[in-house]
Amino acid sequence: MNGYGGGGGPGAGNNGIGMYGPPNGLGNTGPAADIGLEAEHTVHNSEEQLAERRVLFMGLPRSGKTSILKVIFEQELAYDTLSLMPTLQRTEHRLITGISVYDFPGIDDFSDSQYSLINPEIYAGEFTSLVFVVDSQSDIQSSLTSLFSVVRSAQSVNPHIPINVFINKVDGLSDELKQDIQHDIQQRVLKNMGYENLNSANVHFLLTTIFNESIREALSKVVQYLVPRNSSLETILNSFCSKSSLDKVFLIDAATKLYLATDSSPTYSPQYVFACQTIDAMDEIAGMCPVQTSEGEVDSAMQRITIGLDGIAEVFIYQINGNLSLFCIGVSQVINQTSLLEFNGSKIAKAIRKILPP
Numbered sequence: 206m207n208g209y210g211g212g213g214g215p216g217a218g219n220n221g222i223g224m225y226g227p228p229n230g231l232g233n234t235g236p237a238a239d240i241g242l243e244a245e246h247t248v249h250n251s252e253e254q255l256a257e258r259r260v261l262f263m264g265l266p267r268s269g270k271t272s273i274l275k276v277i278f279e280q281e282l283a284y285d286t287l288s289l290m291p292t293l294q295r296t297e298h299r300l301i302t303g304i305s306v307y308d309f310p311g312i313d314d315f316s317d318s319q320y321s322l323i324n325p326e327i328y329a330g331e332f333t334s335l336v337f338v339v340d341s342q343s344d345i346q347s348s349l350t351s352l353f354s355v356v357r358s359a360q361s362v363n364p365h366i367p368i369n370v371f372i373n374k375v376d377g378l379s380d381e382l383k384q385d386i387q388h389d390i391q392q393r394v395l396k397n398m399g400y401e402n403l404n405s406a407n408v409h410f411l412l413t414t415i416f417n418e419s420i421r422e423a424l425s426k427v428v429q430y431l432v433p434r435n436s437s438l439e440t441i442l443n444s445f446c447s448k449s450s451l452d453k454v455f456l457i458d459a460a461t462k463l464y465l466a467t468d469s470s471p472t473y474s475p476q477y478v479f480a481c482q483t484i485d486a487m488d489e490i491a492g493m494c495p496v497q498t499s500e501g502e503v504d505s506a507m508q509r510i511t512i513g514l515d516g517i518a519e520v521f522i523y524q525i526n527g528n529l530s531l532f533c534i535g536v537s538q539v540i541n542q543t544s545l546l547e548f549n550g551s552k553i554a555k556a557i558r559k560i561l562p563p
């Protein structure tokens with residue numbers, strides 16, 4: 206359903222529309238990021254610093270930027286976003302250490318006064334990804350005109366910045382219509398970028414609605430590009446899968462349910478939706494029967510649960526620390542190998558804690 210496909214496609218310095226590869230020079234704050242930090246002080250005149258790795262949410266007013274982020278980061282119910290006020294200034298949502306998602310005011314003209322609210326060339330540093338939210342139920346051409354202005358500015362600083370077009374508010378549309386809209390937008394964007402000599406190698410299109418997990422799945426794909434040592438994480442998860450005979454593993458951020466990494470087998474939306482629903486159900490159960498842990502204790506344990514996928518697969522969750530857990534899907538027989546899973550899980554958890562300290 207989206208431009209990332211099942212494991213191939215353009216990423217930072219890789220292959221067409223599809224899975225991301227690691228950004229170049231991971232671990233360093235490059236010159237462009239420095240520009241961002243300096244400029245931030247100029248614009249906001251405060252001690253606040255931008256996160257080193259950042260996702261920028263931009264788009265026309267009322268396209269749904271704040272709703273998406275409130276549902277994901279503040280667990281707001283989709284229906285409670287109906288009467289949100291317009292965003293007047295940049296708002297930060299922190300994910301894991303060093304990665305933040307910024308919600309910008311929507312602007313519909315590029316006069317100096319409006320443009321100064323978003324200034325893409327200030328924020329488009331080296332480890333930055335742009336999300337441009339398009340309201341699929343509104344005037345698409347105006348959205349795209351605005352998108353091109355933002356892309357021109359952002360690419361003047363970082364020509365390789367990933368551009369993620371969230372085609373939002375697709376609830377209520379038939380699958381056929383969704384595909385048609387995505388195809389139409391994709392054609393228009395790529396054609397125009399070609400005319401304007403803009404770099405279209407890192408453009409991704411994702412269908413979203415705040416009424417299901419599509420927003421989490423889409424943002425997970427965006428964020429994975431920014432996660433430090435993402436290719437090492439993938440290798441670690443591949444090894445966990447093969448050593449433990451698992452079909453799929455997601456590394457999940459507990460607070461948002463975004464997946465920060467997964468093994469390299471194709472990711473199917475129903476697997477991730479199932480993971481989100483299971484975590485919700487477990488949270489509800491945990492809320493009803495809280496487990497006491499002594500102060501300072503890292504509650505790192507495998508939680509085996511026996512919810513079936515089509516009656517043949519089962520899932521279990523290994524908690525890495527208070528923020529991260531591994532959501533594992535495997536065939537039923539795997540669930541009986543508890544000691545092997547626990548042993549492998551503890552090794553993997555240790556490696557992941559080194560890469561992503563709390």
Ligand SMILES: Nc1nc2c(ncn2[C@@H]2O[C@H](COP(=O)(O)OP(=O)(O)OP(=O)(O)O)[C@@H](O)[C@H]2O)c(=O)[nH]1
Nearest residue numbers: 267268269270271272286287291292311374414415
């Ligand atoms: N049907 C539908 N409505 C949505 C969706 N996402 C957001 N909305 C609605 O769109 C309206 C505007 O949402 P906001 O999140 O405030 O939009 P915004 O892009 O942050 O707007 P500005 O802050 O003015 O730039 C709200 O009434 C939301 O409930 C969606 O996926 N489907």
Ligand SMILES: [Mg+2]
Nearest residue numbers: 270271291292
């Ligand atoms: Mg807003």
